[in-house]
Amino acid sequence: MSILSKSRICPETGLFFDDQAEKLIKWNAVTGVVFLLVGGLFGVLMALTRWTEVHILPADWFYLLLTAHGLDALIVWIIFFEMAVLYLASSTLLKVRLAAPKWAWLGYWLMLIGAVITNVMVLEGDSSVMFTSYPPMKAHPLFYLGIIVFAVGALIGTFCFFGTLVLAKEQKTYEGSLPLVTFGALTAAIIAVFTIASGAIILVPTLLWSLGYIAHIDPLMYKTIWWAMGHSSQQINVSAHVSVWYLIAAIVFGAKPLSEKVSRMAFLFYIFFLQLASAHHLLVEPGLSSEWKIFNTSYAMYLAVLGSMIHGLTVPGSIEAAQRKKGFNKGLFEWLRRAPWGNPVFSGMFMSLVMFGFLGGITGVIMGTEQINIIMHNTLYVPGHFHATVVAGTTLTFMAVSYFLVPVLFRRELWLPGLAKWQTYIYAIGVAGISVFMMAAGTLGVSRRHWDNNFADATLGFDYPAAAHMFLALNGISGLMAGLGGASFCIIMVGTILWGKKKSDVPASAPAPAPEPAVHQAGSAGTIAVPGTFVLALIFLGTFILYYYVNWKYLAEVWHLS
Amino acid sequence: MTSQDNNTPDGEHEHIPFFQRMMDNPFLLLFIGVVMPTVFYILWGVMEIATIPIATY
Amino acid sequence: MAIHPPETKIWWKEPIHSIEIWWVLIALVWSLIMFVMMPYWHIYGNQNLSNEAYRVDPEYFGEKVEDMVKKYTIREEGDTGIPVVAPPVGSDVFLLARLWEWYPILELKKGKEYRLHLSSMDWMHGFSLQPTNINLQVHPGYDFVVTVTPTESGKFAIICNEYCGIGHHTMAGRMYVTDK
Ligand code: HEM
Ligand SMILES: [Cu+2]
Numbered sequence A: 001m002s003i004l005s006k007s008r009i010c011p012e013t014g015l016f017f018d019d020q021a022e023k024l025i026k027w028n029a030v031t032g033v034v035f036l037l038v039g040g041l042f043g044v045l046m047a048l049t050r051w052t053e054v055h056i057l058p059a060d061w062f063y064l065l066l067t068a069h070g071l072d073a074l075i076v077w078i079i080f081f082e083m084a085v086l087y088l089a090s091s092t093l094l095k096v097r098l099a100a101p102k103w104a105w106l107g108y109w110l111m112l113i114g115a116v117i118t119n120v121m122v123l124e125g126d127s128s129v130m131f132t133s134y135p136p137m138k139a140h141p142l143f144y145l146g147i148i149v150f151a152v153g154a155l156i157g158t159f160c161f162f163g164t165l166v167l168a169k170e171q172k173t174y175e176g177s178l179p180l181v182t183f184g185a186l187t188a189a190i191i192a193v194f195t196i197a198s199g200a201i202i203l204v205p206t207l208l209w210s211l212g213y214i215a216h217i218d219p220l221m222y223k224t225i226w227w228a229m230g231h232s233s234q235q236i237n238v239s240a241h242v243s244v245w246y247l248i249a250a251i252v253f254g255a256k257p258l259s260e261k262v263s264r265m266a267f268l269f270y271i272f273f274l275q276l277a278s279a280h281h282l283l284v285e286p287g288l289s290s291e292w293k294i295f296n297t298s299y300a301m302y303l304a305v306l307g308s309m310i311h312g313l314t315v316p317g318s319i320e321a322a323q324r325k326k327g328f329n330k331g332l333f334e335w336l337r338r339a340p341w342g343n344p345v346f347s348g349m350f351m352s353l354v355m356f357g358f359l360g361g362i363t364g365v366i367m368g369t370e371q372i373n374i375i376m377h378n379t380l381y382v383p384g385h386f387h388a389t390v391v392a393g394t395t396l397t398f399m400a401v402s403y404f405l406v407p408v409l410f411r412r413e414l415w416l417p418g419l420a421k422w423q424t425y426i427y428a429i430g431v432a433g434i435s436v437f438m439m440a441a442g443t444l445g446v447s448r449r450h451w452d453n454n455f456a457d458a459t460l461g462f463d464y465p466a467a468a469h470m471f472l473a474l475n476g477i478s479g480l481m482a483g484l485g486g487a488s489f490c491i492i493m494v495g496t497i498l499w500g501k502k503k504s505d506v507p508a509s510a511p512a513p514a515p516e517p518a519v520h521q522a523g524s525a526g527t528i529a530v531p532g533t534f535v536l537a538l539i540f541l542g543t544f545i546l547y548y549y550v551n552w553k554y555l556a557e558v559w560h561l562s
Numbered sequence B: 001m002t003s004q005d006n007n008t009p010d011g012e013h014e015h016i017p018f019f020q021r022m023m024d025n026p027f028l029l030l031f032i033g034v035v036m037p038t039v040f041y042i043l044w045g046v047m048e049i050a051t052i053p054i055a056t057y
Numbered sequence C: 001m002a003i004h005p006p007e008t009k010i011w012w013k014e015p016i017h018s019i020e021i022w023w024v025l026i027a028l029v030w031s032l033i034m035f036v037m038m039p040y041w042h043i044y045g046n047q048n049l050s051n052e053a054y055r056v057d058p059e060y061f062g063e064k065v066e067d068m069v070k071k072y073t074i075r076e077e078g079d080t081g082i083p084v085v086a087p088p089v090g091s092d093v094f095l096l097a098r099l100w101e102w103y104p105i106l107e108l109k110k111g112k113e114y115r116l117h118l119s120s121m122d123w124m125h126g127f128s129l130q131p132t133n134i135n136l137q138v139h140p141g142y143d144f145v146v147t148v149t150p151t152e153s154g155k156f157a158i159i160c161n162e163y164c165g166i167g168h169h170t171m172a173g174r175m176y177v178t179d180k
């Protein structure tokens, strides 16, 4: 090991922490949480504004904060946290120092500076263009520059991840193949490279255009390439949070993948096909052929969906196997009933898994069906769907793992553990609410990114059905609840860091069980059946098929188009 | 794809099946992961947009 | 464990439990069914978007709209006197989007086909026909041609559902469908 690097072994978990990597994980994660707090607050204000009877923000502030919410919650919070995940999955899990920590710090600062620049531009009010910033609508040049700087920082961090993989291989700090979690993180990193490259291809010319050096940016071209970044960045999230599910299954249960081969193949499907789905956003655009739309929106025959459905079985399946091995063998579901529901690391992860699958996954595939998109595009169905993926899925998972990581990294005990127990539930219910109610309103045609549900200032007015207003009110209430849950999370995290009881360095009997010897030894799969998980998976499939065809039925009822 | 790999010169890789070796190579995966969407999504898409005809009605 | 390298060096050859194999197969079949549904609907379904689109100069498109308005206006509506246009069945019908209105108001006949052309004069807009709930993207510089056949009669609204600046939420248009 390099002479320069200091490191420690966590007495409680046995995890290896390189000094620099540890600091970077801390700073990235904490900075992410700060932006989550800001973004979440804006989210609540928006949910209250869309509540017809409450309608608290004026129009300009609504669009301004909507732009900031999208940027801060979707991009800044998540990518910062993902940097932490990448460093953890490489340096810590491979027991090697971080490659090029100075570069990693440069990446961190660029991300922070970029995020701040873009935020300032948005808050100044002349860049309320939404985070998608479709031309010919123009933002302040610094708006684009901030995003570019942020992306460059993220790219540097991603390369440090790759460098660390190389270093670990050279120094032989591990034997054989990468751990599955690291392989999942690698998937995320690969997608990140494509994401950021696409972003550069489109945002650099757009910046030049906003400065007046380029006369024209083709809106259709922009939208196509922009989504190669915008959607792929969501696929970074999916890969990252699925990896974290495996991580949590391992640290909470000592679970071992049912089969390395199957789980890795599922990630491989992600690497090959997941990014094609950027076409989800272009299904009702002029000029792109149905062939292009169908091939890309279906991830080449839904092979990435296959990957997700595999993870949907193997993550809970590995937990079931571990639990059965411990003796929770009664019936189909004793393993699940006897899981540590009071531990936010587990409860958050498991609710995230269920909601990502049932609410986010199913609706995403349906909305991404070429023709069905016609009855959903740009309605509130879209934000409803992605709050189930990126909030219930990614954000909740990252919250869950923070309950494990923050005490370990800062050597402090969790502050307000009683609240922490409930926090994941409050947040999950709130988020389930905003997802479902926005989708419900969207089914009734309510537009996304829209300030006035009553069209009061329109020359030709229109009334949404009464039920739509009811769903928007329920969305507002759920938004308050999600806001409460989100704020509790931030308070617990900040409190833990500042005021949590310092842990002694003596190994204590920790709440998060130290990884026991692997649950089953060689030849994993042959040993344990996971009937409970299989039944859950079949219920999932049944729901999926039913809801899928319900939507074809809805589609069949609209005007004929050809 | 199973026993054929024995004759690999590199001692470290002997016996390791082709697919496993592919999945153990981050940079090969990076290459595929970038080329796939670049070709099928970006290049194909951009070509279609670039060839949209001009209105002549 | 997933946080350690695989225990078996050659994990590729580890046996796989039948539950996993079954699930992979079931999920694969379902994936293929979903894939086939899209081409299937192109052949047997009634709601498909055409691949017909043109690059068009906004001014040229505007002239097309004006031609149509001159020929087929039947009345005016709203405080600003927006023309209501009833173009012949089967004809090319032009609808333009601009900050912040849809122009003109169209009056179509139920059960008849029209070639609807959509384009924008300025920024991107979103064509959202309510309460039917048909949503299409409208770009400046591109003419999107969709053949529509209204299947119900009545008064419909066209909401802009792509954010188009501070007046976005005032951008609502209208369309009529008559029985005969
Ligand atoms: C307290 C929690 C949250 C609430 C109440 C909330 C609520 C909302 C609402 C009401 C909208 C606007 C829908 C519209 O009118 O189009 C919205 C948009 C959005 N939200 Fe959230 N949200 C929350 C958290 C998050 C988080 C954690 C993320 C990302 C990880 C996120 C990502 C987004 C994005 C990307 C948009 C779309 C912005 C746009 O259309 O430009 N939200 N959210
Ligand atoms: Cu508009």
Ligand SMILES: [Cu+2]
Pocket (backbone or CB within 6 Å): C125, C126, C160, C161, C162, C163, C164, C165, C168, C169, C171
């Ligand atoms: Cu608009």
